[in-house]
Amino acid sequence: MSRLVPGVTRPAPFAIAIDGAMIPAHPGETLAAAMVAAGAYRMRDDRSGAPRGMLCNMGTCSECFVWIAMEDGWRRRRACLTLAEDGMRIATHEAPL
Amino acid sequence: MIDPALFDIAIIGGGPAGQAAAQQTLAAGLSTTMIDEQARPGGQILRQPPPAFAVKGWMAGRLYRPLRRLLAQTEADARLKWRGATSVAGIERIGDHFRLTLSGTHGGTLLARRVLIAAGCYDMPVAMPGWTLPGVMSAGAVQTMLKSQQVVAGQPIVLLGSHPLLLVLATQILDAGGEVAAVLMPQTYGRMVLAALPYLAGAMFTPGPLMAAGAAMARLRRAGVPLMMGARPVGFTGDGRLEAVDYAWCGRTHRIAAQAAAVSYGFLPQSDLPRQVGAAVRWARPAGGWETICDGAMRSSIPGLYVAGETTGVAGADAAMAEGTIAGIAMAMDAGARAPFDMARAQARRARLQPFINLLRAVADPGDVWPLATPETLLCRCEDISVAQVAATIDRLPAMADASAVKHRCRIGMGLCQGRSCEHALVRRIAAARGCDPDAVAPFRTRFPARPLPFDEIIG
Numbered sequence: 001m002s003r004l005v006p007g008v009t010r011p012a013p014f015a016i017a018i019d020g021a022m023i024p025a026h027p028g029e030t031l032a033a034a035m036v037a038a039g040a041y042r043m044r045d046d047r048s049g050a051p052r053g054m055l056c057n058m059g060t061c062s063e064c065f066v067w068i069a070m071e072d073g074w075r076r077r078r079a080c081l082t083l084a085e086d087g088m089r090i091a092t093h094e095a096p097l
Numbered sequence: 098m099i100d101p102a103l104f105d106i107a108i109i110g111g112g113p114a115g116q117a118a119a120q121q122t123l124a125a126g127l128s129t130t131m132i133d134e135q136a137r138p139g140g141q142i143l144r145q146p147p148p149a150f151a152v153k154g155w156m157a158g159r160l161y162r163p164l165r166r167l168l169a170q171t172e173a174d175a176r177l178k179w180r181g182a183t184s185v186a187g188i189e190r191i192g193d194h195f196r197l198t199l200s201g202t203h204g205g206t207l208l209a210r211r212v213l214i215a216a217g218c219y220d221m222p223v224a225m226p227g228w229t230l231p232g233v234m235s236a237g238a239v240q241t242m243l244k245s246q247q248v249v250a251g252q253p254i255v256l257l258g259s260h261p262l263l264l265v266l267a268t269q270i271l272d273a274g275g276e277v278a279a280v281l282m283p284q285t286y287g288r289m290v291l292a293a294l295p296y297l298a299g300a301m302f303t304p305g306p307l308m309a310a311g312a313a314m315a316r317l318r319r320a321g322v323p324l325m326m327g328a329r330p331v332g333f334t335g336d337g338r339l340e341a342v343d344y345a346w347c348g349r350t351h352r353i354a355a356q357a358a359a360v361s362y363g364f365l366p367q368s369d370l371p372r373q374v375g376a377a378v379r380w381a382r383p384a385g386g387w388e389t390i391c392d393g394a395m396r397s398s399i400p401g402l403y404v405a406g407e408t409t410g411v412a413g414a415d416a417a418m419a420e421g422t423i424a425g426i427a428m429a430m431d432a433g434a435r436a437p438f439d440m441a442r443a444q445a446r447r448a449r450l451q452p453f454i455n456l457l458r459a460v461a462d463p464g465d466v467w468p469l470a471t472p473e474t475l476l477c478r479c480e481d482i483s484v485a486q487v488a489a490t491i492d493r494l495p496a497m498a499d500a501s502a503v504k505h506r507c508r509i510g511m512g513l514c515q516g517r518s519c520e521h522a523l524v525r526r527i528a529a530a531r532g533c534d535p536d537a538v539a540p541f542r543t544r545f546p547a548r549p550l551p552f553d554e555i556i557g
Contacts, residue, residue, distance in 0.1 A: 002249040004273050007153035010247075028147025033246035039356075041231035041251075041338050047481045051337050053231025055478070055518075057238035058141060059134045059184065060219045060367070062513035062549060063478060075551065080238075081134060081182070083147075 003037050014086035019093065025084035032057060032064050032080040035090075042092050043079055051092075054080055067091040104130045104178070106428055107197060107209035109185050109370060112140020113164055113414045114215035114406030114421035116171040121425025123176045125434035130178040130207065132185055132199065134548075138171050140217060141237060142414040144245040152247060160305050164414055180207075186546035188212065188374045190399060195374070200550050211401050211428050214389070215421060216367035218407035221384055222518040223258075223362045224476050224484065225468040226332030232339030236361035240266050243273060251357025253278035255342045257330045258361035260461040264313035266359060267322060277322045278355050281344050283466035285327040292459040299452025303415075306453060330468050333358060362463045364411045365521055372543035376402055380536040381410055383462040385521040387540065393444060394427035395420055403428055412454045419447035477519040479512020487523065491530050499539035500524055513549050516541045 003010075003026075013024035016031075018040050025034035032054050035043065042051040043064045054064040057080045064079040069089040079090075106122045108115040111133035122129045131138065137145040143164050146152045156165060171177065180203040187198035197207045220235030227233070232251060236258065239250045253276045256263040267277050284292075293300075300307060317324050331343040331350060341352045363384030371389040372378060377398040378387035388410035395403045405424040406417030422443045429436035470476070472485035490507040491498070500516075500523050503509060509523055510516030516523075520541055528535045 002252065002275070004243075004247040004249065006274070008247045009151040011149050026149075028149035029246060033242060033248050036242065036250050037246075037248045039251075041357075043231070046229070046478075050229065051231050052229055052478070053338070054234060054238060055222065056219055056235050057241050058219060059548065060514065060517055061222065061478070065513065065549075077551075078549070 016084050016086075016088040016090060018090045025088075029084050030080055031066060031082045031084050031088070031090065034084045035079060045093050056080070102206075102208050103194065104128045104207065104209040105432060106130070106211050106213065107132065107195065107207060108213045108215060109197075110140065110215035110217055110406070111135065111138035111171075111179075111181070112142060112215060112217050112406060112417060113167060114217075114408075114417040114424070115140075115213065116167050117418045117421030118213050118215065118403075118405060118425035118428065119171065119174075119177055120167070121422060121436040121438060122428055123174060124437045125429035125432070127429060127432055127434055128178070129176070130180060130209070132180045132183050132197070132203070132207075134182065134184050134201070136181045138179065138181070139168050140414070140417075141241055143168055144241045146245055146247060150247065156244065160309055164418065167418065184548040185370060186548050186550055188370050190374055190401070193401070195401065198546070200546070200548060200554055204554055211403065211432065213395075213403040213405060213424050213428065214370050214397075214408050215404070215406045215417070215424070216370060216408055217417075218364040218366050218411045219517065220361060221363045221365050221386070221521065222478070223360060223463075223468060224470045224474050224522055225330065226471050226474050227334055227339075228332075228360075229475055229478060230333050230335050230339045231337070232335065232356060233333050233358045233360065236260070236262055236266050236359040237364075239357070239359040240269065243269055249273055249275035250359075251355075252276040253355055254357040254359060255279050255281065255353055255355040256359045256361075257281040257342065257344070259283055259463045259466055260361040260363055261310055261457065262361050263359070264310055264317070264324075266361075268313045268316045271316065271320050271322070277317075277320075278353055279323045279325060280317065281325050281328040281330055281342070283327070283329040283463075283468070289326070289460050292462065293456050296452050296456035296459060300456045303450055303453045306413075306457070329466060332468075362467070363461055364407065365517075366407050366409070366411060368408070369515060369517070369543050369547040371397065371402075371404060371408065372540075373545065373547060374399060374402060376404070380524075380534070383458055383464065384411065385525065385535065393423075394440070395424035396427060412450070413457070416447060416450050416454060419443060419450065423447060476522055477509040477512065479514050479518070480508045480510075482507055482509045482519075487526060491527060496531060498527070500527060500541050501539070503527065504541060510541050515543070515547065
C-alpha cells in the first residue's frame with residue numbers, strides 16, 4: 001500500500017482497467033498515480049518490446065504515454081497529466097484495434 | 098482592450114516566479130493570464146493535491162512558508178485569468194505582440210503584448226545501464242508524486258545521484274511512512290566539503306537550506322537509513338521492472354534490492370519555448386542544458402519577452418520568487434505602469450541568495466562522478482537510440498557537425514520528448530569528440546510543438 005493514509009482524506013475510489021486488470025483510483029488522481037500505487041509501473045513498450053514506465057511525472061519526458069479508450073477510438077495520452085475517470089480502460093503493450 | 102483575447106501580460110508557468118510576477122503586474126493594473134500544465138498553481142515546488150483531497154499539514158515546513166503565502170495570495174486574486182491543465186505548444190512574435198498556441202483544457206490561441214516565460218526546470222535524465230526499466234524515476238517524479246498525489250512511488254526505494262535534494266526527498270519519504278533502502282551519493286564527504294568551503298561564509302546569510310540539509314542527515318541516521326558517500330551507482334537490473342540497484346563502493350560492486358529508484362544529478366532549465374521564439378541562450382553550468390540570457394530586469398534578447406526562475410539558470414524556488422518580482426516590476430515599467438515593489442530592493446533580495454546557490458551548484462556538480470553508460474545503453478529514450486549508434490554517427494560526420502546533423506543521421510532527439518531527455522548528453526558527447534566547449538556546439542533547432550499535441554487539435 002503506497003497511498004498515504006494518515007492525514008489524507010480522499011473521495012471513495014472507482015475502478016479503472018489496466019490491460020484488463022481492475023485497479024482502484026480515487027477522484028482527482030492522475031492515471032500515473034493510480035498505476036504506480038497499484039504497482040503497475042509498465043506504461044508503454046519500446047520498439048524492442050521492452051517495458052517502459054514514468055520517468056519525470058511532470059509532462060516533460062513522454063515516457064508514460066498510455067493508450068486510453070475514448071468515444072472515438074484509442075488515443076495516446078501522458079498518464080502523469082491525465083486524470084483517472086470512472087470505468088476508464090487503459091492499454092500499455094500495443095495499439096489496440 | 099481592443100481585442101478581448103489580447104492580454105497585457107501572459108505568464109507561462111504557475112510556480113513561484115510566475116506568481117510573484119503576476120502579483121506585480123496585477124497590482125499595476127495590467128490584464129494578466131497565467132498558463133500551466135498542472136490543474137492548480139504552485140509549480141513543482143508546491144505541486145498541489147487534487148481539490149477533492151484533504152491533506153492535513155500539507156507542506157508545513159518552515160522553508161516553504163513564504164511560497165505557501167504567495168500561493169494563497171495568487172489563488173485568492175480574482176483578477177488573474179488562470180489557465181490550468183494547459184500546455185503551451187508554440188510561441189511566435191507577431192508585430193508588437195506574441196501569439197501562444199495552447200493545448201489542453203484551455204486550448205486555442207492567445208495574444209499578449211508581453212510574455213514571461215517562467216517554465217521551471219526538470220530533472221536531468223542521466224543515461225546508465227538499465228535506466229529504462231519501469232520503477233527507475235527522477236527524484237522530482239518521486240517527490241511530486243508524494244507532494245501532490247500523496248503516493249509513495251515504491252518501496253523499498255533507493256535514492257541515488259550527486260544532488261543534495263536527495264537528502265530532503267529521503268526525509269519526506271520517511272515522514273510519509275515509506276521505506277528508504279539507502280541514499281547513494283557518488284562524491285565523497287571530503288570532496289563535498291571541499292566544494293562547499295569557498296562559498297560557506299556567504300551562504301551563512303541564508304542559513305535555512307544548510308540547516309535543513311543537516312537536519313535531514315540526522316533524520317536519516319535516526320531512521321537507520323544508510324547514507325553512503327562515495328558510493329558510485331553502476332546500473333539497474335530487473336526482469337521487466339526494477340528489482341535491484343548496483344553500485345561500486347570501496348573497490349567492489351554491491352547490489353541492493355529496490356522496487357523503485359529516484360535519480361538526481363541536477364536539473365535542466367526548460368528551454369524549448371525561449372529557443373522556439375529565438376531568445377538567446379547559453380550552456381548552463383555545471384549541470385548543463387540551456388539557460389536563457391537576460392539583463393538585470395529579466396528582459397530576454399527578444400523585446401517584450403521576459404524570463405524568470407529556473408528558465409534563467411537553476412537556482413531554486415527562493416531565487417525564482419525574487420526573479421519573478423523583478424520581472425513583474427520590469428513588465429509594469431515597460432508597459433508604462435507602476436508596480437508596488439521597488440526594483441532596487443527586489444534586485445538586492447535576489448543578490449543575497451547567490452552565495453548559497455553557488456555553494457549548492459558546486460556541491461551537486463556531477464563533474465568527475467558521472468555514472469558510466471555502456472555502448473548498449475539507450476541515450477535517446479523516445480527513438481531507442483543507443484550510445485554506440487550515437488558514437489558511430491558522430492565519428493562518421495565532419496568535425497564541425499552540430500547536434501541537428503547527428504539527429505538527421507540517426508534520429509536521436511526526434512521523438513515525443515523533443516530531445517529534452519537526450520540533447521544535453523548528445524551535446525556533451527559532440528563537444529568531447531571535437532575537444533571543444535559545449536557552448537560551441539549548436540543544439541537542435543527547436544520546433545513547434547513544444548509538447549505532444551492530440552491530432553484533432555492540430556487539424557482543428
